[in-house]
Amino acid sequence: MSAVELVGLRKSYGNVTVLDDFSLRANPGELVTLLGPSGCGKTTTLRCIAGLERAESGEIRIGERLVACPERRVYLPPNRRDIGMVFQSYALWPHMSVFANVAYPLRVRRRDRRDRHRAVMEILAMVGMDRFAQRPVTELSGGQQQRVALARAMVARPAVLLFDEPLSNLDAKLRRSMRREIREAHDRSGATSIYVTHDQEEAITLSDRVVVIRTGTIQQVGTPREIYTEPATRFVADFVGFENLLTATVSEVRDGSTGVQLKSGAGPVWTSKGIARAPGTEVVLAARADELEIGSLGARGEPPAAAIAGVIRSRTYAGGRVEYLVEAGGARVVVRTPEAGAGGSLLDAGGGAWVRFPADAAVLVDDENAERAPQEAEPAAESVPVQGAT
Ligand SMILES: Nc1ncnc2c1ncn2[C@@H]1O[C@H](COP(=O)(O)OP(=O)(O)OP(=O)(O)O)[C@@H](O)[C@H]1O
């Protein structure tokens, strides 16, 4: 098994720098996901690893081998890197059968005919496509083509598998089942895999570790649980689906727990999760809608301690749950409760409500938006679809 290591990679197209001092390590046998929005440099990173793009500086290692380093004039072509790649659009050869597509990497490697036949049929059986070996690939459904692309990437048993958003063309149900199959195929192959996606659910459910990327720089590296429950920055929190990101100021620090005062005036809200900052520091309180509590202000009009009082702007049925949008102290807060929650009855839009942050329900994250605002203003994607060889 081989580790994949990128050190200080820099890659530009013309005068646009896509990757800047980009470093990353996938341990042997690990499945690492690159998660980030469109145009942040995910495909560029994969193409540099595969040798389909050349970086301007930095190092790429696969196992013990240095496969690219412009400073030392090292560049190994794709076919000598022992890599299998699955492209977003599959990139199968339309004029070839399923069998011929999958056999191609073995022909390039000059495996003998009998060997080739056995290896292709074995891998097709693994992805459930052996019955279709002689079909032209143009007569397959999207999901079937995806399996063929997966088989082609894996047939030569490469040390490294690269996946570029391989499931984005499939419907939600097929995506979930293919996700499990890719994970099983990765486990069985013993390869080190780097998987690119912009779908946080996919990254969380599939990976050993997740790398969150924003405009060519790494925001956070962690296990799926770490990324999901303790995002390090506002960007990560937003990207992994924290609906509520509220500006707050640290007011007290006690026994590893931090109390913050929301900008809207409510608080203190206490949490021991996330960054630790001194009193007076401005932070962002990130909370998932499902973690918050809501109740009617009722006749007494008195919210419980540390709750924000506000008005329900909307109520939406969200499949077994109910989602409220509450405007409170200048902030908009989203709360989701079980249908029979909030004391058993639904609250009405237009009514007064309180929203409470139970202890440790929220995470404190850095607000790096202020300093990065100019980059945010750039349009994200005049993205060119890029394709390569096998
Ligand atoms: N061949 C190219 N020439 C010029 N610019 C390019 C080229 N390929 C990519 N870019 C630019 O580099 C940036 C990163 O592109 P990349 O394809 O790596 O993004 P991505 O994260 O894979 O996005 P997506 O999720 O949309 O596939 C984008 O701004 C894109 O427009």
Ligand SMILES: [Mg+2]
């Ligand atoms: Mg891409």
